[in-house]
Each structure stands twice: as C-alpha cells, then as structure tokens.
Amino acid sequence: MLRSHGGRARAVRCGDLHIDVAFIAASIADEYGNCNGMLGKSAFGAMGFAYADAFHADNVIVITDNLQPYPVTPISIPQIYVDYVVQVDAIGDPAGIQTGTMQITRSPTRLNIAKNVVKFLAKAGIIKNGFSFQAGAGGTSLAVTKFLHEYMKKNGIVGDFVMGGITGYVVDMLHDGTIRKILDGQSFDLKAVESIANDEGHVEVSHIMFGDPHTCGCVVNRQHACFLGATEVDLNFNVNVNTHSDGLLLHGIGGHQDAAAGSDVTIITIPLLRGRVPVIRKEVTTVSTPGDTVDVIVTDRGIAVNPEREDLIEAVKGKMEIVDIEELYKKAISLVGEPKEPKFDDEIVAIIEYRDGTLLDVVRKVKE
Template identity: 40%
Template sequence: MVPTLEEAINASGLRDGMRISFHHHLRLGDRVVGQVLEVLQKLGLRGLTLCASSLMGEACEAVYRAVKAGVVVKLETTGLKPPLTEAVLRGEVPEPVVFRTHGGRARAIEAGEIPIDVAFIAASGADREGNLNGTSGINPFGSMGYAIADAQFAGFVIAITDWMAEETLAYRSIEGSLVDVLVQVPTIGDCEMVAGGSLRSSQNPMEMVIARQTLAVMQAAGVLAEGMNYQAGSGGISLLVTNLLEDYMQREGLVGGFASGGITGPLVRMARAGLFHTLWDVQSFDREAALSLAVNPFHREMSASLYANPLHPACIAHQLDVMVLSATEVDLDFNVNSITGTDGRILGALGGGPDTAYGAGLTIVVLPSFRGRIPMVNQRVNLLCTPGAEVDVVVTERGVAVNPCRPEVREALREAGIEVLSIEALMQRIHHLTGTPTLPQATGRVVAVVEDRAGGILSTMRAPG
C-alpha cells in the first residue's frame, strides 16, 4: 500500500504512449478517472491510450481535459457522453475512437490484442492483502465484472479505494494476488449516482405500449417457458418489460433459469421470490442489486469474459432464450444502431447488445417510432452496430416487424392475433407522420470505428464534412 496516487503511478513504470484502463461500475458517480488523469498530467505523461469499459458523467469531462492537454490521444470504449461526444465529432481526439462490445473488449484483452500497461481499478472495499470488492464500504456499487480481465491481464494493477476493512474481506471480487499497489483516497465517487444515465423508471404511456407489445411478442413466440434465460437492456422500455414480466411470471407460476447482464433491484426481488434460479451480474445497476451480491446465494458475479466473450466456452450471452435490446435506430435490413442518432449525434453506446443479440434465441429490439419528429426506422442506419441477421423482431408503438429470416416467429405472432408488418411497411407508416429524413453526409476524416465481436471493423464514423 502506498499513500498517494502519484507514488503508485511512479511505481508502475507508466511511460508516454502506453495504454491505461478503467472500469465504469460507478457510472455517473465515478471520481477515480478524474483523480488519476489529473495526476498523470501533473507528472507530464503524454500520448496515452485510454481503454475503458465505458465513459460516463464527470469521467467524460476529465477525459476531455486530458485530451486537450495531450495526456490522452486515443480512446477505446463501449460508449461515451458529452463533452467527449462533441469533441470526437469535431475531430479533437487525435486518433479514431475504437468502440468495442463488452464481450469484444474482454476477448481483445485476453488475446493480447490490446495489452494494458497499467489498470486503475476502483473498489468500494479493500483489505490489507489487496483483496477487492464493490459491495463493502461507503460507496458500494456491486459487481466488478468489467474490471476482472483488466486485473488478470494488465502489466501493473493499481487498486483505488476509499474504505479499508480491518479484517480480510469475506466477499472478494478480485484477489489480492492480482493487485500490485493499493491506494486509499478520500473518495472514489458517489454510489448514489450509479442508477443514473440510461437507467430510468419510465412513466411514458407510449413506452408502456411498446413494453406491453413486447411481452405479447415474447408470449406468442413461446419463449416464456419454464427455465427460460432472460436479459433486458438498461433503457426505460426494457426496464418496463422486466416489470411486466414479473407480473406475468407470478400470475402464471413460471420459474425462469437465469436473468443476466446488468442486474437491478426488481430482478433481485424476482429472484428472491423464486422467479429466477440465478442472477448473473456483470454490472449492478442500483444500490439494492449492489448490496444483494454479497449476501444472496442466487446472485452471482461474472466477469465480462464469462458474460459475453465469444471465445468463452460457457459464455452466458450464448445461453439466452430472449434478449430485449434498446436502439437509437433500425433500418430495412434490421441492422441496429445503438451509438448515434439518425442525425449523426452520439447518443448511446455499443454495450453488450451485439454480444447478446448474437447469442439469444430471440432478439427483440424495442424503440419509439420517432423522437422529436426524427424517425427511428429508416432505409439505412447511420452507423452499423448490430448486424440485422442477429435481430429477430422490432417493436415500436406503431407496429411490429419480424425479420424474414424468422418465418416461424412471424406465423406464431399472427396466430396470436398480433399484427405483423414488413419492415418497409413499418417505415412507411412512421415516415407518413414524420416525413422522410435527410440523412447526414459526413465526409470528414474517420473519427471512430465500430469493431465486431471478433475484432474486425464493422463500420466507421466520420466527422461532418
């Protein structure tokens, strides 16, 4: 254990041009990224690649300052928020951003494709042996799933905490043998802000219509069966689907196998009530889930690799029966964009969507038909994030479309009385209200690339011409 971040960084041997990493389990409440980057600038380090599981909140402001100062020249992430989003589109980040899925990031780390020189790992609790968790202390954030590959494969690991246990931690997410240096700081952030961002409890009637239709699609398609494995994204519609699913499972006496991904309080309550046997948690989305992880036997922490690495033999994403996925837009080939809007602005993230879409038996994309009179079903997506071959059903408040590759799903829905449109008819129905959008023609330099799960280039993002 060393007394300051500066001493820890000096001990790591970090030099100009190396790669550093962070996790985003504190989400909007993260204060570690900012503290570290401030010290790196003070030490005069430059030209670093910053590899994060994602970037949100104040961390984005800190990274933007580091980019302007030349400390960071390249970003590798699954998502980012303002002011970084605008900086990327303005071409202010010297090298193109690399967007990777959660599973793709774990695969690339383990394969040695993106060697991490120094990993900075925030922990809510630590002990004198260097063991870490996210369930203890004054800022519990739950699972540390996205940091596990970093801890296992980084050249040097600096753990950062604001709470030290007097005794050996009873619950350990990362073993002390993987930690090189431990630093205690006044605060790692604010765990009360973990539930912010895309996580929101929706009261929107339109989103409830989509959620109810999604549950009807799941029922008609036959995936709501004993032992089903389920995951939903973090958007408001997806969270509503989970709430409706809870009522349905209680009413029907249905018991699922597992729920996975980002775990919420409602999922904890469902498992406690016996509606799921297991919760596989790569990221805890609220305080109830964070505190549950260390005490409930049904609540299991998993690494990003176990969650979604395409090469992992027990990949949880590949065992899903149904995935409810959010998107920013969909096109006539069922391709999904989850990063930018139709207007080219960066709005969302890649996340684990492509990983779970590939693995799930039924992938349902849920989205409003338009936002601010900008349609979300269009001839082509602005940025390809999830190939249409891995999407089965699109649900909006103005209709349902089924991928022609799944005729059996289409027939099951029609037999259940659900109107099924072609994706072209759904687009025309929406454009009749909004008009046909003028798609942006970005002709500037490449400012970002989207990798597929295997590390190939799926699509590119250009700056406005």
C-alpha cells in the first residue's frame, strides 16, 4: 500500500494502519521520553514523520545517543506517549543528511524550466506580499526556490511561510526577511538542521498538520503554490510519480498528493523527453496524483494550463505563451515516436491509495 505523507498520517490516526511498535530516533532525550531531533551531536532537525506513530502506536520506544537530565526541551515527542527510552552509542551520522540530491540542477534546460515557473507565478499575479509555497529538494525544485527568492527580494515582497522539506535555500529566505516563517516537517540539509535549533521563525510541524485531510485543517490548504516533479503526465493532467514508463515500481508518493490537493496552484515541472522517452503520454502508466488537482505543466518546450483553470489562463493572457497539452504530446511523439507500452501480469504488486483513503490505482507486475 502506497500512501502520501498526509494519507499515511490519516491512515494511522483512523486505524486503517495499525502500528504495534514505533522505534523513534532522537538526538536528545530525557529518561522519561521527552525528546527532539534539533539538539545534540546527531541532530537531524524536524521529527515530522514521527508524530503520528508516537501518538497511536501500541508501544513507543525512543532511541537516543544523548540522554540528558529531565526535562529535555523543546519537546517534540512528549513523555505521555513514550513507553521506553533506550540509549545507544550513535543513532546515525548527520553528515549523511546532505546528499548529492540536494544540489541545484546544472542543466540549462531544467534551469530554464525553473525560471519559467517563477515567471508564470509572477505574471499570474500570485507572487505578492503574504505569498506561501511548498519547497522541494530535487534539483529543479531547488532552482525554483532560488529564483523565487531572487524575485521576491528584488521586488520587496515578503512571504508568509514556506512549507517543506526544508533546505538551506529556504533558510536564506528567512534570514534576509523574504519570508516570515518556515514550517518544517523534514530537514533536508545541515543548514536547515542548524536553523530549526536556533531560529525562532523556523517551526517544526507534524505530517498530520502538514497534510492529513481528515483534520480541521492542514498546512497545504494555506499554500498559494507548489512545484512538483513527475515521471509521467497525461492528457488529462494525471501525474505518475511511482512508476516509470517501463512499468517498474521505483518511487513512493511523498507529499505529492497532499500539496497538489491543497495548494491554490499546483505546477508540475518536467522535460518533454527523458532520453528518447516522452514524459507526456495519452495515459500515465500509474495515476499517483489525479489531474483535477494539477493546474500547470511547465516543460522545456512549452507551458500547458489545465483548461478547468480558466482564471489562470485569463490571468496570463497576453503575458505568457501557453499551449494545449495535446500540442506538447504531439511534439514529443513527432520527435521520438509512440512509446512502447509495458506488458503486465494480473498480479498486483502495489496499491496506490489517495490521501482520503480511496483507491486511486494499482501497480501490476511487469511481464518478463
């Protein structure tokens, strides 16, 4: 069963996903179980993933390499949910938090895609005081964040918050006053880890608060924009992030569904082709995020807007060239031809669940 971040939190809270034991790593804890991931030699930042597990598991075990006198503060996971505390020599190597994936793309094509995302948001009148968005950690998403920062700073625009997956690029926005707050469910690099420990405006949030649709309100509902990747997009704006065009299951969902459903404008950033494989298809191999929550597709060969978003089409009319998504599809096919479709067995290897608990799609075993 594949679920989004918010969908998993919902499943845990309502009992669809029962947890017998939750093992929760903490970079500092006291003997009663109060803990966080912000302080200590192994600090890793936000513990957003752990909240739902800690609150609802039958047994909760906090594992730490930094046991300190009671009470440890700030408290992420409180003592009232913790059954056991185990001290170990090391919970991990914080140097591994920052990996090669946390680098801005050097591809001129993808940098141009990122610039066009910012250009579209600006021309549509979305980037203004109070602007909020969800940041990502892929190469193109990092570039969008950097270009957004530059645009906002140049034009004296102050945003309300950035939700993430937080990197140093977002921390830079907080430090120079381009945004007022960071809401952090997962700290993606060491600069973000340092910031959440020291900056008052950098706040930890759970994945329940981030994207659980069965709460009184989640953070994604307050986001003006998000920019997300995809392995495939189809003519109905459905998005695949789980499988590639060969049908093989390679990725989870992350917060994709949640951000797309909640944000005012959801933008998918993709190249028209990957090698000789078209990314825009008649139908995606797997539906990970439904097309009615996707608004704009930005490629290296043009920008398509979901026809249901007449407001966006009108907002950029005469300011940016947009094309029908079918034109992008035809352009891809004219360059590389129709892609070879994978063949599947009847055996189901994974179920794609939507964030509200409904069945969205299944992944079947690829025939050898």
